[in-house]
Amino acid sequence: MKLIELLNKISTIKVTGSMSDMDIAGIEYDSRKVENNSLFVAVKGFKVDGHNFIQNALNSGASAIILDDEEFVPEELFKAHDAIKIFVKDSRIAMAEASNFFYGEPSKKMNVIGITGTNGKTTTSYFIKNILEQAGIKTGLIGTINNYIGDEKLISKLTTPESNELNKLLNEMHLAGCKYVVMEVSSHSLALSRVYNIDFNSALF
Structure with a gap:
C-alpha cells in the first residue's frame, strides 16, 4: 500500500521526508518484527517507550516512523x-x-460484538460464540484464553490485541468467511485506544 494513501487516513501534525512513490509492506509497533518497508509506530507503554527503539526499527529497514514525541530522535x-x-x-x-x-476496514465487513466489564467477559463470549455456531454462523472469537477463527484455535497474548494486530486478525477472520466476531474488550484496551475505529454492532457490559 502507498504511504500517501495511509497518511490521508490519519491525523498528522507534520510529515518530514520525501515519500515519492513509497510502498508500505506492514505496520509494526515492535521493532523486533520490523522488516524492509515497514511503517514503525513508536508507542508508549506502561514499562517500555517505543521511541527508544526507533533507531533499531530504522536499522531493520523501516521506511517510515510514526511518533508523538518529535524531539526524541535527532532529525539527522x-x-x-x-x-x-x-x-x-x-x-x-x-x-x-x-x-x-x-x-481494509475489516470490522465493517462483519458483525462485531464487544463484551466489557470486570468479570464474566470470557464466559459470555464463549456462550455467544456457541449460540451463533449452533445456528450455522461461522464466528470468530478474540479473548483472554484463545482466539478462534471458526474452529481454528490461535494463541492469545492479550485479552484485546494492539490495534495493528487486532485489525490483522479481523481481516483474517473476514477472509476465512466469519460473519460474526465476539470480542472481549478490556478496560486497558479502551484506555490505550486498541479498539479505536472498530465498528461494533453490539456492546455488552
Missing part, C-alpha cells in the same frame, strides 16, 4: 536512513487509524 537519524518522519498527536490513535485502513 531519519535523513541518514532516508526515512519519513510522521509526527502525530497520539501514536496509538494513529496506529489504529492506519492499521484499520491498511487491512
Whole structure:
C-alpha cells in the first residue's frame, strides 16, 4: 500500500521526508518484527517507550516512523536512513487509524460484538460464540484464553490485541468467511485506544 494513501487516513501534525512513490509492506509497533518497508509506530507503554527503539526499527529497514514525541530522535537519524518522519498527536490513535485502513476496514465487513466489564467477559463470549455456531454462523472469537477463527484455535497474548494486530486478525477472520466476531474488550484496551475505529454492532457490559 502507498504511504500517501495511509497518511490521508490519519491525523498528522507534520510529515518530514520525501515519500515519492513509497510502498508500505506492514505496520509494526515492535521493532523486533520490523522488516524492509515497514511503517514503525513508536508507542508508549506502561514499562517500555517505543521511541527508544526507533533507531533499531530504522536499522531493520523501516521506511517510515510514526511518533508523538518529535524531539526524541535527532532529525539527522531519519535523513541518514532516508526515512519519513510522521509526527502525530497520539501514536496509538494513529496506529489504529492506519492499521484499520491498511487491512481494509475489516470490522465493517462483519458483525462485531464487544463484551466489557470486570468479570464474566470470557464466559459470555464463549456462550455467544456457541449460540451463533449452533445456528450455522461461522464466528470468530478474540479473548483472554484463545482466539478462534471458526474452529481454528490461535494463541492469545492479550485479552484485546494492539490495534495493528487486532485489525490483522479481523481481516483474517473476514477472509476465512466469519460473519460474526465476539470480542472481549478490556478496560486497558479502551484506555490505550486498541479498539479505536472498530465498528461494533453490539456492546455488552
